[in-house]
Structures are given as C-alpha cells and as structure tokens.
Amino acid sequence: MLRLDRIIVGEVRGAEAVDLLQAMNTGHDGSLSTGHSNSAADLLSRLETMVLMGMDLPVAAIRQQIASAVDLIIHLGRLRDKSRKVLEITEVCGYEEPRVRLKPLFVYHYESEKLEKEGELENVAKLQAAGLDPYAES
Secondary structure, three states, X not given: OOOOOEEEEOOOOOOOHHHHHHHHOOOOOEEEEOOOOOOHHHHHHHHHHHHHHHOOOOHHHHHHHHHHHOXXXXXXXXXXXXXXXXXXXXXXXXXXXXXXXXXXXXXXXXXOOEEEEOOOOOOOHHHHHOOOOOOOOO
C-alpha cells in the first residue's frame, strides 16, 4: 500500500493554488511549494489571488485555509551583487480576523549582510509531536 507522507509542488502560479491548499489541509505531516513574491506577506496576498482565480470563495475562508496549511514562509531574494540570500523566515501564526498573523523569525539586514534572529517560534506542537526539540541549540 502506498502511503503519502509529504506533498511537494514545484511552483504555484495560478488557480492550482486551490488544489495545493486543499491537499496541504489533509493531515499530511509536511508540504513544500514555491511561489514568487516580494516578501512573505506579499506571498499570502498572491496566494489569495491565485485561489480566487480558481474558485469563488470568501476571502476569510481562503485566509483560514492558508493559516491552517502554511507553517513557515522562507523568502529568498537577489541582492545587488546578483547573489541570492534568505531575506526572511516568517512563521504563520494563525488567522485573526481579518488577516493571517505573521511573525518574522529571521530577517536579512543589508547593513550587516546577515540574517538575524527577530523572534521565537510560537507553534512548537507539530515539532514536538514529531519528536523534535524546538528549543535545542543547533
């Protein structure tokens, strides 16, 4: 019997975002996808728009689906020297009317050219359920 443990979708560009969110909300332990945006917050706005391209749903319902399906957003960007860097790692902390609440965990600072810690992970239950210690030093 084939048992799916992970859902990986290469890139979401349009109406298939509906299928992605539905698949991510089926109880699988992990999912991964990519999308293009200017920031983590912009990605959520784009994801809403892409879902609306495929299905006429209330925005609040879309945001609830996103908040339930997505745990982290890792935003990459290209710097002036043409190198790519992680610019932001943001936690999706849930849905609080009228928006999805985001918490920056790490942010790239151009002055120091470093990705610096900005906050602590809030939602640790999934990591603990998987047997991981979210507070362990790496």
